[in-house]
Amino acid sequence: MNNSVTISNNPVIYYRLIALWVLNEAMLGGIIHGLKIPVSGLVVGGCAVICICLIAWYVPQKGAIIKATIIVAVFKMMLSPQAPPPAYIAVFFQGLMGELLFWNRRFFKLSCILFAIIAMLESGFQRILMLTIIYGKDLWTVINDFINGLTKQKTVTNYSLLIGGGYVLLHLIGGILAGWWASVLPQRIEKWSKEEGNRIILTDNAGIISPPPSKKIGGLKKGLLIVWILLILLYVQSYFKIGEPLLPPHISLKILLRSIIIILSWIFIVGPLLKQLLHYWLQKKKTQSQQDIQQVLQLLPVTQQLITESWRTSSGKKGWKRLKACNKKILVNALNPVAGGKIFILSGPVQSGKTTSLIKRTEKRNDVYGILTPVVNGKRMFMNVQARQLFDMEATEEETEILTVGRFVFSKRGFNKAIQVIRDAQDKEGWLIIDEIGPMELRGEGFCEVLKEILASGNEKQKLLLVVRDGLVDTTKEFFQLKEVVIITNISVLR
Numbered sequence: 001m002n003n004s005v006t007i008s009n010n011p012v013i014y015y016r017l018i019a020l021w022v023l024n025e026a027m028l029g030g031i032i033h034g035l036k037i038p039v040s041g042l043v044v045g046g047c048a049v050i051c052i053c054l055i056a057w058y059v060p061q062k063g064a065i066i067k068a069t070i071i072v073a074v075f076k077m078m079l080s081p082q083a084p085p086p087a088y089i090a091v092f093f094q095g096l097m098g099e100l101l102f103w104n105r106r107f108f109k110l111s112c113i114l115f116a117i118i119a120m121l122e123s124g125f126q127r128i129l130m131l132t133i134i135y136g137k138d139l140w141t142v143i144n145d146f147i148n149g150l151t152k153q154k155t156v157t158n159y160s161l162l163i164g165g166g167y168v169l170l171h172l173i174g175g176i177l178a179g180w181w182a183s184v185l186p187q188r189i190e191k192w193s194k195e196e197g198n199r200i201i202l203t204d205n206a207g208i209i210s211p212p213p214s215k216k217i218g219g220l221k222k223g224l225l226i227v228w229i230l231l232i233l234l235y236v237q238s239y240f241k242i243g244e245p246l247l248p249p250h251i252s253l254k255i256l257l258r259s260i261i262i263i264l265s266w267i268f269i270v271g272p273l274l275k276q277l278l279h280y281w282l283q284k285k286k287t288q289s290q291q292d293i294q295q296v297l298q299l300l301p302v303t304q305q306l307i308t309e310s311w312r313t314s315s316g317k318k319g320w321k322r323l324k325a326c327n328k329k330i331l332v333n334a335l336n337p338v339a340g341g342k343i344f345i346l347s348g349p350v351q352s353g354k355t356t357s358l359i360k361r362t363e364k365r366n367d368v369y370g371i372l373t374p375v376v377n378g379k380r381m382f383m384n385v386q387a388r389q390l391f392d393m394e395a396t397e398e399e400t401e402i403l404t405v406g407r408f409v410f411s412k413r414g415f416n417k418a419i420q421v422i423r424d425a426q427d428k429e430g431w432l433i434i435d436e437i438g439p440m441e442l443r444g445e446g447f448c449e450v451l452k453e454i455l456a457s458g459n460e461k462q463k464l465l466l467v468v469r470d471g472l473v474d475t476t477k478e479f480f481q482l483k484e485v486v487i488i489t490n491i492s493v494l495r
Contacts, residue, residue, distance in 0.1 A: 014059045015295045016334045018068045019303040021051040022075040022296060025091065042171060045123045046178040048094055049116045053182035056102035056111070058335065065102065069095025071292055086126060094119050109183040116179030117172060124171030128164050140164075189331050198332045306333055343455075343485045344465045347473050354467055355435055359383070361491050367430030370465075371418045371447075380408075382418045385433055386425070391417060405440050419450045426454050429461040436467035442479050451480060 024047040055065055073091055101115045102108075132140075140160035147159040192198050310329035314322045348354050355374050362368040362385050372383040373393060380393045392414045395402045401412035425432050432454065440446035454464060468476050477485060 011295075013335055014055065014064065014068070015292075015299055016303065017051055017055050017058070018071055018296050019299040020330070020334060021048060021068065021072050022300065023304060023307065024048060024051065025072055025076050025087075042120065042123070042174045045090065045094070045120055046116075046174060048091070049119050049175075049178045050182045050185065052094060052098040053102075053112045053115065053179075054185060054335070056098065056105065057108065057186045060102075060105045062103070063099070065098040066095055067292070069098075071296060074293060075296065086130065090123060090126065093122050112183035113176060113179030116182060117175035120171040120175030120178065121168065124168045128167065185331070189335055192328050192332045198329050303334065306330060342460075342463055343482060344463065345473055345476070345482075345485055345487050346465060346467050346489075346491060347470060347487060348489060349470050357491050358433060358435065358467070362433070363388075368433065369421075369425030369428050369430065370433035370435070371421055372433065372435045380410075382414055382421075384421050393418075403440060403445055405438070410440075415446060419447065422447065422450050423453070426450075426457055426462070427459060431463050431465055433465045434467070436469065437476055437480075438469060438472060442472070442475060455480065455482075 024044060052065055052068075055068055069092060072095075073088055076088065076091065097115055097118055101111045101118075105111075143160040143163065144156070144158060148156055151157075307326075307330055310326045310333070311322075313329065314325040316322075317325050346354055346358075355372055358372055359374060362372075366386075368385050370385045372385055373380055374383055374390075375381070376390065381390045382393045383390050392411050395409045395411040395414075399411055399413065403410040403412055403415060422432070422434060434447055434451060437447060437451065441448040441451065451466075466476070473487060476482070
């Protein structure tokens with residue numbers, strides 16, 4: 001599998017969808033695996049199908065799905081080290097089928113439904129195959145005998161076939177529904193993005209997701225190892241009739257012993273060997289995909305926070321309606337990077353290092369414009385971000401045109417020059433910084449008018465970063481009617 005594909009179509013959306021897929025596999029999959037929910041393939045597999053279909057729609061580039069699959073598997077290894085090899089088999093199967101079926105996007109809807117059906121059926125058949133390997137054919141015989149005994153019917157019915165067929169049918173129906181839903185999602189997301197109430201305002205305080213701590217089960221494993229060896233010896237002695245069989249020949253006991261031996265064999269031999277080989281291969285891919293992994297790693301905390309906030313802000317609805325509203329918010333905000341993410345407010349206490357951090361982060365960048373206000377030799381100055389040019393902010397004694405805020409006296413000439421720097425940059429592509437919006441702007445002076453011009457211009461290629469001190473954020477939002485704004489407390493967004 002080649003993961004050296006360069007993504008040129010919607011790279012931001014591409015990495016956001018991978019982050020959603022990672023959280024589905026690592027978090028949702030881990031929760032369902034821990035709760036032993038029997039239809040985990042329907043839930044986790046359905047979410048994975050939707051993520052893959054959306055990647056096919058938004059990034060219709062050959063190799064994009066395979067590359068995403070490898071990245072997801074690497075994160076699954078890092079965040080869910082307890083995941084068994086069959087979980088990786090499902091991920092790679094979905095990725096390979098997705099790459100094949102979405103080779104031509106002209107048949108997108110048909111491909112979505114066909115892909116979802118195949119992926120879901122694989123999940124259903126995999127579970128039945130695993131049960132057969134662990135418990136043997138005798139399991140289905142016991143099920144038939146048990147139910148036929150309860151019903152006391154004269155004709156013998158193959159209930160195990162009905163149960164297995166029903167389980168597969170459930171996955172088939174789930175595949176049809178998931179595929180149909182994925183096929184109409186792009187149009188639905190575009191419609192939802194225009195609806196009120198689907199925007200999420202996030203703060204920038206999420207932490208990096210860490211892998212769960214490993215549990216110390218050394219003593220337990222030693223005990224299980226002894227039990228495993230004893231059971232194998234007893235099973236071999238009874239099966240080959242070496243002397244008088246020590247184990248009763250009852251079929252239920254035979255199934256139980258077989259399952260325990262196979263499970264423990266998986267724990268001690270097969271599982272660790274397969275996992276070690278898989279992890280070795282993924283570690284090599286991790287090194288090759290380091291840049292892509294970093295992109296996703298940076299998005300994971302805010303994506304996790306988006307999911308949490310979407311669920312919290314949907315609390316006004318109950319049951320299925322709440323789940324639907326939550327999914328709407330997640331998809332709209334994840335797949336619409338301009339809306340709700342065009343205006344940022346960097347907030348913090350006075351003299352907390354906001355300007356200093358911005359000076360360092362914007363150095364040697366050609367996509368950042370605007371004005372910063374550093375203190376140089378005890379005097380507040382203006383700095384043209386792009387030109388790195390300093391000029392006076394505070395008024396000199398001979399200046400007559402001044403602006404005052406408390407004990408500070410500012411130069412009107414300096415402000416006019418700073419305003420012109422901002423105005424010249426309002427049509428540029430990239431970031432525009434205004435440091436800062438404060439009491440002067442809230443009374444209609446300073447950068448007030450030029451900020452209103454920028455907000456009215458609607459430059460979709462530019463993101464606006466306003467520096468606002470603590471206590472003035474809500475007043476600033478209300479004064480300038482900023483409805484969709486992201487409040488941040490550090491400048492990691494400038495990457």
